[in-house]
Amino acid sequence: MENQENQIAETKIFFQSNTAKMMMIGFLTLVLLIPLFFVQDLIRERSKRKTEMVDEVANLWGKDILFYGPTLRIPFTSYENYSFTDVKTKTTTFQKKATTNYAYFFPTELKNTTGVKKNESLKRGLFNHVVFTADMNFKGNFFNPDFSKLGIAEENVQWDKASIVVKTTNLKSIKSELSIQLNNEKLMFEPQNNDNSGYSTLSSSTFDYKKILANNKVNFNFSITYNGSNSIKFIPIGKTTKISIDSDWESPSFEGSFAASDTTKNISNKGFHADWKILDINRTFTQQYAGALPDLNDYQFGVKFIKTVDEYQQNERASKYGFLVIGLTFLIFFLIQSISKISIHIFQYSMIGLALIMFYTLLISITEHSSFSFAYTVAGTSVVALISLYSVSILKNRKFPMFIGLSLSVLYTFIYVIIQLEDYALLVGSIGLFGILAAVMYFSRKIDWNK
Structure with a gap:
């Protein structure tokens, strides 16, 4: 009986450990790739419709x-x-x-x-x-x-x-x-x-x-x-x-x-x-x-x-960074959770992930009625505000939500700059990712990973 209680206690300790939490967050990130793929398929479908329209207009007006x-x-x-x-x-x-x-x-x-x-x-x-x-x-x-x-x-x-x-x-x-x-x-x-x-x-x-x-x-x-x-x-x-x-x-x-x-x-x-x-x-x-x-x-x-500038190409390029955005956002919340000892439920991670996916549906729908820059600004501001306000109720203070809002704003701005660049996109992207890695290493240096 005592051995059984010890096994239950060890199981609870494992699921409360940083390793278990990282595994669940990683699994959730992979699951969220499914709706992200649907969004990318939607972008390709809209782009195909535009191509069909271009062919129709060219046939009526005049081709090459x-x-x-x-x-x-x-x-x-x-x-x-x-x-x-x-x-x-x-x-x-x-x-x-x-x-x-x-x-x-x-x-x-x-x-x-x-x-x-x-x-x-x-x-x-x-x-x-x-x-x-x-x-x-x-x-x-x-x-x-x-x-x-x-x-x-x-x-x-x-x-x-x-x-x-x-x-x-x-x-x-x-x-x-x-x-x-x-x-x-x-x-x-x-x-x-x-x-x-x-x-x-x-x-x-x-x-x-x-x-x-x-x-x-x-x-x-x-x-x-x-x-x-x-x-x-x-x-x-x-x-x-x-x-x-x-x-x-x-x-x-x-x-x-x-x-x-x-x-x-x-x-x-x-x-x-x-x-x-x-x-x-x-x-x-x-x-x-x-x-x-x-x-x-x-x-x-x-x-x-x-x-x-082709708005659908820009939308497709933005969606390709979806995995990076979801992963880095979850990483920020995980580091805050580990440093502040505040418990964040996997359901709350799911809500945050779905909000990040909604950015891309907002982006393409607004782009079709305006410019890509305006759509990116509106969609990005809306998602950052939504996640920041939601994190206030999760983290029970204003310091961490402000940090999260600032981090997401920098991340979306960084991705926008990469999308606009052509010749220097790889260089700027590599430097930016190196900076992100350095920041993660710095903020995670004092976390006790054995717990």
């Missing part, structure tokens, strides 16, 4: 813009020899079959100036998507095509059936009449059947190249107004290609095979200006082709219009 042209297209006649043997007479005759093919010539000079204006957000429910309108002007010239490089005889060229071809994406978002000025002649563009290249093709009405030729060249000039989103890109088909883009978009990302000029590139909170100059020696394709236009997607370049 990629421009490949203008290209001079001139048909030519080619002959194919074939033999025909008469079965009865056993005689063989040789004949020529004439077929029409096309030769393509890229411009000698190609100059583009593009103005991009950020348009008002198109709202779908809670989500906004920023789009743009681009006014594009193309100028340049074609010099006399050299068919000898393609092995085509001059007498086989059909000069009177020449045309200008433009390949582009997003035909339905073109918002202007599309015509081209060739020296003194104006020609209209018409859409052609799409091929398997992923582009839509526009072709001008036919003209006699020899008749409009002046000073051994043909100058061209045309303009296009596009509705678009996400990006504008070009393919440098000119022997000399010059591209200039001005926009009120404050967060561009320059992409592709060619970099914008560092000497003229300018980015500010009012917009940006960028220039490109690409020569034929900078890429590995020629200025003329016979049969079909080549696939030159590897040479595209331009600008992507990005939003530097």
Whole structure:
């Protein structure tokens, strides 16, 4: 009987020990990861809905813009020899079959100036998507095509059936009449059947190249107004290609095979200006082709219009620190409990943990109606105030709750700073965690862990 009482007493002592309390708090922390995972899944679901909305708006307004042209297209006649043997007479005759093919010539000079204006957000429910309108002007010239490089005889060229071809994406978002000025002649563009290249093709009405030729060249000039989103890109088909883009978009990302000029590139909170100059020696394709236009997607370049701040990415990054916040908050309460000898029930730890989880649901719900910074401030202040007031009733004084409120405020501020940083997030995070570890070691140095 005495042994049984001793075992019961030892069991009570164990459950009242710091080791048992740490085990229960650790187990509770792991349990609280379950609702935290549900919150992270909610953030991903809301982010997916936004992506679907962006795709819907882009389909209606206009998607990425990629421009490949203008290209001079001139048909030519080619002959194919074939033999025909008469079965009865056993005689063989040789004949020529004439077929029409096309030769393509890229411009000698190609100059583009593009103005991009950020348009008002198109709202779908809670989500906004920023789009743009681009006014594009193309100028340049074609010099006399050299068919000898393609092995085509001059007498086989059909000069009177020449045309200008433009390949582009997003035909339905073109918002202007599309015509081209060739020296003194104006020609209209018409859409052609799409091929398997992923582009839509526009072709001008036919003209006699020899008749409009002046000073051994043909100058061209045309303009296009596009509705678009996400990006504008070009393919440098000119022997000399010059591209200039001005926009009120404050967060561009320059992409592709060619970099914008560092000497003229300018980015500010009012917009940006960028220039490109690409020569034929900078890429590995020629200025003329016979049969079909080549696939030159590897040479595209331009600008992507990005939003530097995505509220769902920030919410997701904040939720990834949830385990750290819960663990450190429980650690603060445990240290206070161990130092002050105040008993805190596991249920009270659970309430504190759920309050910490509520921070993330408040954060994402408020973010969808305002900015991330405002939502973070409101959610953080609310949770810190709730836990501080709750700890007053637990700890029976005001000194420790004030310390808890200050510690949580510093912790949430620290996490907010890490979320805002990009290049220095790892460095600042590592230094901060080192400081937290040092503080825990300092405050726990006099705790008797054998009890």
